Amino acid sequence: MRDIPRFAAILMLVAALAAGSLAWVNEITKPLINEQEKGELEIAKHEVLPNAKTFNEVKSEGEILLYQGFSDNGKLIGYVFQAEGDGYAGTIKTIVGIDTLFIIQAIKILSQQETPGLGTQCEEIRSGEETPWWCRQFSGKNAKNIQVIKDGGQIEAITGATITSRAITNAIAEKAVLLQNFLKQ
Amino acid sequence: MNLGQEFIKGIYKENPVFRLMLGLCPVLAVSSTVENALYMGAAVIFVLFCSNLLVSLIRSLIPAKIRIPVFIIIIATFVTIIDLLMHGFAPDQHKSLGLFIPLIVVNCIILGRAEAFASRNNPLYSIVDALGMGIGFTLSLTIIATFREILGKGTWKGLSVFGSGFKPAALMILAPGAFITIGLIIGFLNWLDHKKSSQTANT
Numbered sequence: 001m002r003d004i005p006r007f008a009a010i011l012m013l014v015a016a017l018a019a020g021s022l023a024w025v026n027e028i029t030k031p032l033i034n035e036q037e038k039g040e041l042e043i044a045k046h047e048v049l050p051n052a053k054t055f056n057e058v059k060s061e062g063e064i065l066l067y068q069g070f071s072d073n074g075k076l077i078g079y080v081f082q083a084e085g086d087g088y089a090g091t092i093k094t095i096v097g098i099d100t101l102f103i104i105q106a107i108k109i110l111s112q113q114e115t116p117g118l119g120t121q122c123e124e125i126r127s128g129e130e131t132p133w134w135c136r137q138f139s140g141k142n143a144k145n146i147q148v149i150k151d152g153g154q155i156e157a158i159t160g161a162t163i164t165s166r167a168i169t170n171a172i173a174e175k176a177v178l179l180q181n182f183l184k185q
Numbered sequence: 186m187n188l189g190q191e192f193i194k195g196i197y198k199e200n201p202v203f204r205l206m207l208g209l210c211p212v213l214a215v216s217s218t219v220e221n222a223l224y225m226g227a228a229v230i231f232v233l234f235c236s237n238l239l240v241s242l243i244r245s246l247i248p249a250k251i252r253i254p255v256f257i258i259i260i261a262t263f264v265t266i267i268d269l270l271m272h273g274f275a276p277d278q279h280k281s282l283g284l285f286i287p288l289i290v291v292n293c294i295i296l297g298r299a300e301a302f303a304s305r306n307n308p309l310y311s312i313v314d315a316l317g318m319g320i321g322f323t324l325s326l327t328i329i330a331t332f333r334e335i336l337g338k339g340t341w342k343g344l345s346v347f348g349s350g351f352k353p354a355a356l357m358i359l360a361p362g363a364f365i366t367i368g369l370i371i372g373f374l375n376w377l378d379h380k381k382s383s384q385t386a387n388t
Contacts, residue, residue, distance in 0.1 A: 007251045018262040025266045029273030036276050
């Protein structure tokens with residue numbers, strides 16, 4: 001029993017050293033990881049709105065709300081926005097390309113930590129294909145009123161991963177409605 | 186105890202996957218392609234090396250009663266460090282190993298060697314044990330992955346082995362294929378051992 005303060009002190013020291021080294025490595029790798037995410041975002045923007053040649057940030061209160069997409073002759077052809085939703089195990093980040101009537105051109109999952117084999121099917125690419133099969137059904141639908149079939153909509157949820165499917169779908173719909181109100185001003 | 190033996194034991198006699206049967210969860214999960222196996226193996230060698238070395242260096246300072254939490258803090262920290270380093274410097278490999286890097290923390294090989302060896306032996310022997318076990322792990326993982334990738338995808342490390350006419354058995358890429366492969370290999374090694382011992386018994 002008299003050992004408890006000594007044990008506590010040793011554990012505290014070990015934990016402090018661990019935390020310190022983690023903080024140091026985190027600082028070193030942070031800029032590299034940020035660069036990668038920026039690069040992936042650039043590629044993703046072009047993937048979800050393929051006809052756009054340039055993008056323009058639209059901010060509100062210091063945060064980027066959406067990107068305007070312009071064709072090569074300067075015409076506004078649509079928007080790209082990011083949506084976040086709470087999945088089964090963490091936040092799922094999606095990027096969506098829509099035309100000026102809010103019809104989805106394509107979506108891309110940027111990050112997720114869902115259950116392997118179940119929720120991760122949202123990003124799964126079948127052999128011989130190039131894009132995730134589950135994401136393709138979003139193209140052509142109005143971003144503001146997409147819902148999974150169980151909730152009365154047209155999006156087929158992934159079997160065994162309703163929460164994942166709902167999270168992605170609802171996050172996109174909510175953000176789309178928000179953006180439409182913003183753009184109307 | 187000599188250095189050579191401590192190193193070699195991890196490769197065959199006390200192979201962590203086929204003999205000690207440690208860390209089977211990540212082994213089954215990551216052995217679907219040779220490339221994944223090699224990267225996972227490299228990560229495990231690194232973590233094992235650092236963890237065994239550190240645990241051995243401070244073994245006289247850690248009271249026995251709190252050794253397990255201390256080992257776990259050390260292992261989890263090294264794994265997080267390698268996760269961050271991979272994310273920063275090898276993003277493509279980090280993407281494909283994604284979920285499995287944190288799984289190294291619960292890979293019993295690391296904790297097992299810290300407890301069974303590094304906490305009771307000097308740093309030099311501990312390093313050698315780590316390298317032997319790590320290389321043995323990587324070898325086993327690569328052997329399993331070779332079977333699974335060739336039969337399940339028709340490729341080895343991404344290079345096509347049979348040409349386009351080959352129809353791969355997708356089962357091999359999935360969990361059942363992993364279990365079947367591991368089971369058959371362990372069975373084969375046991376049979377080899379049995380043959381050897383019955384031969385020496387007969388002479």
